[in-house]
Amino acid sequence: MVSESTDFKEDGQPSESATAFGDRVRSAVIWRSGSQILAQIITWGSTLLVIRLLDPADYGLFAMTQVVISFLAFLNGWGFASALVQSDSIDPFRIRQAFGLLLLLNALLAAIQYFGAPVAAAYYGQPMVAELLRVQALIFLATPFIALPEVMMSRALDFRRQAIVNLVAAFAGAGTALGCALAGYGVWTLVYAPIALFWTRALGLTIAARLLVWPSFDFRGCGQIVGFGSAVLFSQFFWLVQSQSDIFIAGSRFEPHALGLYAEALFLAQIFMAKFVPPLNEVAFPAYSRIKHDLAAVQWSFLKTVRLLTLVAAPFYCGLAVVAAPMVETLFGTKWLGMAPYIQLLSLALLVMTVQILFAPVNNALGKPSLSMFASLGGAFIFPTAFLIGANWGLEGIAWAWLVAAPLLLIVTARLSAPLIGVSLLDIGRAMLPGLAPALVMAIGVGVAEQSLGALGWAAPIRLALLVAMGVALYAALLWLLEREAIAEVSRLVIRRRPPVQDAI
Known part of the structure; x- marks a missing residue:
């Protein structure tokens, strides 16, 4: 929520009026929050049906895997990409650097989760956890194609196209969850649905942002990205x-x-x-x-x-x-x-x-x-x-x-x-x-x-x-x-x- 009584400047140049900026923020809030509400209605509708078909033990096994994924996901580089939002100005090379960093980090995380899955399964005493974690490693491979376009559109306060993609992804995840539950996939329902959602978002956001850039693995001069991230x-x-x-x-x-x-x-x-x-x-x-x-x-x-x-x-x-x-x-x-x-x-x-x-x-x-x-x-x-x-x-x-x-x-x-x-x-x-x-x-x-x-x-x-x-x-x-x-x-x-x-x- 932004005050409408202040004139703002960026890069030393006069910016849009405070009223116009306030309108853009208001529109962004409505699009982002409105789409989130609709997406959650879609997801909840599916969840209420799925949860009646699955057993609490399925959710217990899935919760065990989420601890591992969450602890690895903090290294997925999203914070480095977020530095592009806070910066006063950016150039195409910095975008390519950020994309290269995202690709490297998430490929490494996917490998760690895949090969380290048996360790987590041994800690919990549940061999099934290893199988679930190996398949869920696919989520990390989608992350670079979500994070970069989302960050660039957020920088421009462009949440309308994000909203449309998120709604399509919500339908994909909900449909996958319901279909798998009805087919008797059990706990795998909770694995396949997020994968469908993540990869739909990855494809949709990349197309919406028109941001399929060639990554750069030359990280010289990216101190601000690394420091902030x-x-x-x-x-x-x-x-x-x-x-x-x-x-x-x-x-x-x-x-x-x-x-x-x-x-x-x-x-x-x-x-x-x-x-x-x-x-x-x-x-x-x-x-x-x-x-x-x-x-x-x-x-x-x-x-x-x-x-x-x-x-x-x-x-x-x-x-x-x-x-x-x-x-x-x-x-x-x-x-x-x-x-x-x-x-x-x-x-x-x-x-x-x-x-x-x-x-x-x-x-x-x-x-x-x-x-x-x-x-x-x-x-x-x-x-x-x-x-x-x-x-x-x-x-x-x-x-x-x-x-x-x-x-x-x-x-x-x-x-x-x-x-x-x-x-x-x-x-x-x-x-x-x-x-x-x-x-x-x-x-x-x-x-x-x-x-x-x-x-x-x-x-x-x-x-x-x-x-x-x-x-x-x-x-x-x-x-x-x-x-x-x-x-x-x-x-x-x-x-x-x-x-x-x-x-x-």
Whole structure:
């Protein structure tokens, strides 16, 4: 979200007007977020059918492989390519260098995963993990053809063509998943679907960006790419230690069925943070990069982003926590009801995490990715420590660990980043309050209603429909009574009102 009262410059030359730039950012947000919502609707439709056909143990085995892939993926060079967004200017040779670097890194990662798969399988005590990992190595080979065109289009705030490609890829992944599940492929369904999605995106983005360039393996003079990308790389590594350590710790202690319940609860609870916030950050990074010389505009834009995102995230997470049981029973079936206690705890923790990850794009845009790296380092210490302690009380103890560690990490991140942005912890708290306070009141009301409806013995789908309707109505009413300015702010973001046309004299 960008202030419309500031003139921006790039390369020392006057840029487009602030209003025109604000319109471009607004369009980028709508295209990127809108396409993400549609893609998720497609994916969820397929997932709800697939999850009824597969067993929790399938998801437990798949979760084990994702820890390995995630730890390797932080080396895929995306951070090096992102340096092209932050740079004031680029030339064709630097693009070729970035492409060459992406090809080398991802070919190496694919080889490491393929030949190192038996080691992971031995750690988990599940021979099937090795077979799954070897096939999933194909994902790394698609990454260079996704990262470079996506970065170049993001630099130009061109998210319309990305949106179209992402929707086509979502159909390809969803169709593959449903077809494989119906054909009885079991856990392989969860492997083939992402491969179809990644390679569809790779082909589509390369064509859309018209960016099939010849790679250069002459890396002389690419210090800025390596310097910026290295800080981003370490941030990603520490983030992965933080976010994957729960499955890594639990994978060797609990059997696949129980781990599958926890992993899918985490996936569901993370949907908003993992699926909707990253697209906003993708727009925010180039937008902040354009206004990085105007600190007042950066500060205003950051607080506005926190405020608007909390207006959506707070009711989602608070509502999810109180309707977890009827939602799981309705959407996934009774065999997945063990997810509900995990969802209730994780939802509250991930509300805090949603705000925490908003700091990274502004730090990177201001040329200080090291701050995000140190924040991630804090998370890499806080979360595994909490998970190791919580594991003594089972998987539910690990879920409780999220609820303790997430607020601590937000405090650490804010203390590191707030001085750079020019905001205080109090400013951030005030920005969150318009969405958080009504959401908590709404959750209390819906929670009381759930207890009453459950005591009456009503079917889960009926309870879920009534509770969701009640939650939406109650939250909307509270916003109308207490935060009308917040509603107006959201309206101004979505609906661009043009100035009236003056009559000719």
